[in-house]
Amino acid sequence: MQGGLVSPEGAAQSQPEAAFAAEVTTTTAPTQSVPATPLGGGLPITTSEGPKLFSSPTDGGGSVGGAGLDAATAHRPEQIPELLETIDLYPPRDPLTYTDFDKKYPPDRHGEEAQPNARVWRVYRDRVNELDDDLIQGWNSTLDVLLIFAGLFSAVATAFIIEAAKQLQHDYTQYTAVGVFAVLAALNTTVPAPASLPDFGRIPTTTRSRWINGLWFASLTFALIDALLAILVKQWLVEYASRMRQPTGDGRQWARRHFAFREGLSKWHVGVVISSLAVLLHVALFLFLFGLLVFLFDLDHSICVAGAIFTGFTASFYLAATLAPLWYGDCPSMTPLLAHARGV
Structure with a gap:
């Protein structure tokens, strides 16, 4: 028709054509693509229509590598931090791929690896507890050996000291014998009286008796001091273990406390103190052996010489084994x- 008028037949034909054109326009409209991501869960993105949440296949909102945008999941930007807390950025692993370590220490969520109760602190606590147990057990074993040896050595040294100490005391048996002899001489004129009685104010000692008693008393004193200090150090170790067993608020706080106390063991040289106790007991033993040689010198020279040979060999071996690491780094002593x- 002319004059811009449309016939009823043309209007009937234009309606299907308009519908078809609209459908073609809709299907051929450019779609917005979203880059693929290996992360599971939902990720907030910004589109031309505003902020929306990109859903993973597990959310039913489209494929990870496609353009699945669910308009129902659109959120405002200020809600994104709250959404991130509920999103698992790492999908669950197949249980068959878990190692024994993962089963014992479950992995942390992304961004929580340094939290107060993160896995790293649990791993740290178990590992340092194993190291501490080995260290404390070794020290306690050393102290137990020192205490046993100090007790046995003190008993043996005391028996010898009892006999040697008599040389530093008045011989009352001799005084009694001289007194009885003087009385008999006074009653019997045929028996000559002693010229003089012993001086009760003076103790008849010799240089040899002083050396013997000095060495043996010093040996016993060192052994008793060693036992006392060993007991004291064992109390330190018990207190350290007790501190480590005290509960804390979280794993990170426990790690800080452990580091402080463990550093204290090194700062105050507890290992050096324990090693010094062993050296002190060794010194006590050699003092006793030297005193024994002096004691045997007047009794029997042959026995004294044999004892001196064995004692000298033992002392030489001890010094060589102790000082060898100064020149040989691989020496086990x-x-x-x-x-x-x-x-130092």
């Missing part, structure tokens, strides 16, 4: 005390 002296 290194002690904490020598290592500390070498480091």
